[in-house]
Amino acid sequence: MIADRRRLVAGVLDGDPRAVARSISLVEAEGAAAADVIKGVFRQSGRATLLGVTGAPGVGKSSLVDRLVTTVRRDGRTVGVLAIDPTSPFSGGAVLGDRVRMQTHTGDAGVFVRSMATRGELGGLARATGDAVVVLDAAGFDLIVIETVGVGQAEVEISRTADMTVVVTMPGAGDGVQALKAGVMEIADLFVVNKADHDGADRAVAEIQTMLGLHAYQPEAWRPPVLQTRAIDGTGVPEVLRMIDAYCARGGTEVGRRRRVRLEARVRHLVSESLLQHVEQQALEPGAFARILDQVVATEVDPYTAAEEIVRQAVSTTSPPADTVSS
C-alpha cells in the first residue's frame, strides 16, 4: 500500500472527517484504492449500529433523521449519516446536497453527513454503501444511519446493508400505505407514522397494526412496533431512539445473521469478479472469450451454452503449481 493510502487509513481510524470523506469517495469509485482502504480499516469495524431509514418522498424522513441525530448527540453518541438516492442515477454524488441538509449539525465533529448516488448500476451503489458503512464504523461512529429515498426495489436492496430498518410513513399517505401493502412490510423492524398531528394518524397506525396482524410472528420474534412522531418539533423522537436501542439490545442473533448474509454476499461478489478476471486474462486462450461471444451475437450459440463452454475451457486449462497436484 502506498504511503498516501496508509496515511488515509490512519486518518480514518483517528476519526478525521477529511480522511473519512476521501475514503468514501474512493469506495464510490470502486477499484484498487477502495480495496486498500477497506483492507486497512476493516478490522476496526463491526462496532456501530447500522440503521436503515426508508419511506416515500414527502413523509419527512430527512427531518426525522435530523431530529434523531440531535437526540443521539444529546446522549453523547456519535452519528454518521449516508443519504442514498438510487433514483438519481446521473446526479453524480449528491441528493439534496450536503450543504442544505443537516445544517443544524454543522461544526459538530460527532456528526458526519454524506450523500451518495450512482453513475453506474444499482449493485455498485449498494456495494459502495456497504463499504462506506465500514469506513464510518472504523472511524468510530456509534450509530450509522443509511437513509434512502423511496420505497422501491432499490431501497429494499440497500436496506440489506442495515442491522435494523425503520419505515417512515405519514397519515393519509395513500402512496405510503400502498407501498407498505406492496411489501415493504417485509423489511420493516420499526414503523414510524410521522406528521402525527395531521388528521388520520391513529388510523394510519391502526392500518399498519392490521397488516402486522396478518403476519404470523413467532412468540419470541420481534414484532415491529408502530410509533408516532412529529419530527418538525421532535415529538416522539426519543421514543424512536429507545426502540432502536431495545431492538439492538435484544436483536443480537438477528443482527448477527444479517451481518453474516451481508458479508457473505460481499465476499462472493469479490470472488466471482476476481475469478472472471482470472479466466479472461489467464485461463482462456487470448481472444477465446470474444470468439465465443461473436457466436452468441450471431445467434449461433445461446448464452447458457456459451457460458458452459467458457467455464469448461477455463477449468480444464488452469494449471496447478507443481506442489499442489493431487488430482
Added chain:
Amino acid sequence: MIADRRRLVAGVLDGDPRAVARSISLVEAEGAAAADVIKGVFRQSGRATLLGVTGAPGVGKSSLVDRLVTTVRRDGRTVGVLAIDPTSPFSGGAVLGDRVRMQTHTGDAGVFVRSMATRGELGGLARATGDAVVVLDAAGFDLIVIETVGVGQAEVEISRTADMTVVVTMPGAGDGVQALKAGVMEIADLFVVNKADHDGADRAVAEIQTMLGLHAYQPEAWRPPVLQTRAIDGTGVPEVLRMIDAYCARGGTEVGRRRRVRLEARVRHLVSESLLQHVEQQALEPGAFARILDQVVATEVDPYTAAEEIVRQAVSTTSPPADTVSS
C-alpha cells in the same frame, strides 16, 4: 432435456401463447428449466425490435403503449408487451394485473401481454426480462415493448435490455422534467410529450429541445426527436411508430452494439455464477469457504483479503484433465 421441456420449446417456436406464458414463468424463476428453454429457443431469436418505454407514473405510458399496439397491429405486425414494475418487489408477478391492462386486445393472437415484478434482487428482474424477450422474439413477435414504471435507476438498468428507448413525459410534469434533468436524457432515443392538449405542451417540447441542445451530438449521430401525442384518442401515435421504424432502419450499428453489450453482460454473469459454484463445490476443500467467512464475520479478515485467499486456493487446486496439461 426432458420431453415436457422439448414440447414447451416447440410450443414457443410455434407461437403458442400458453407455451410462451409458461416459459416466461420459468425464466422468472431462473434455474435449470430457464436454461433449457433459452437453449432451445435462442437460435430462433434476434429478429424482433426491442422497444423500451419509460417515464414517471401518470404521464400516460400504458395508454400510449396500448395505442401503439393498435397501430402496429393495423400494419399486420405482431407485438409482445412486458410490463415491468421494479418498484413492487413483493407483489409477485403482476403490476396492474394482466386482466385490467390492454383489454382492447383480448382475443387478438397477435398481441401478448405480460406483467413482471420481482421477489428478489433487481439484477434478477433485469435478467428475467432479458430472457423473456428472447422467448417472445423466438415466438415470432415483430415488436417487443418493455414498459417500465418510473424513471429511476431500476428503469435505467432495464432499459439496457432494449434496442431503443422512448421516454414519455407530459406538460407541466415538474417531476417528469426534473427526472429528465437528472439524466434520463442519457437513455432516451425518442421523447414523447403525451397529453399534448394540456397547457404547456409546446413549452415541454422546447425544454427538452433545450436540454438536447446542450448535448454535443456527432453530425452523423441520432439526435432524439421530440414528438407530441394524445394517447387517449391516438393523436400522434402513428408518427411515434414511424420514428421507431426510422430509428431501427438506420440504427443498425448502434442497435448491434447494444445487443452485443447486453449479451456480453449475460454471458459474463452466467460464467461468474458457474465459476463460483465450481469453486465452492469442487475446487475448495469442504468447509473452506465457510471457515474464511467466519473470519470475516469475526472482523479478523477483511472481505477483499478473504476473496483473494479463496481465489488463490481455487486456482491452485483446480486439477487439469491429463490430456490438457500444457503449462
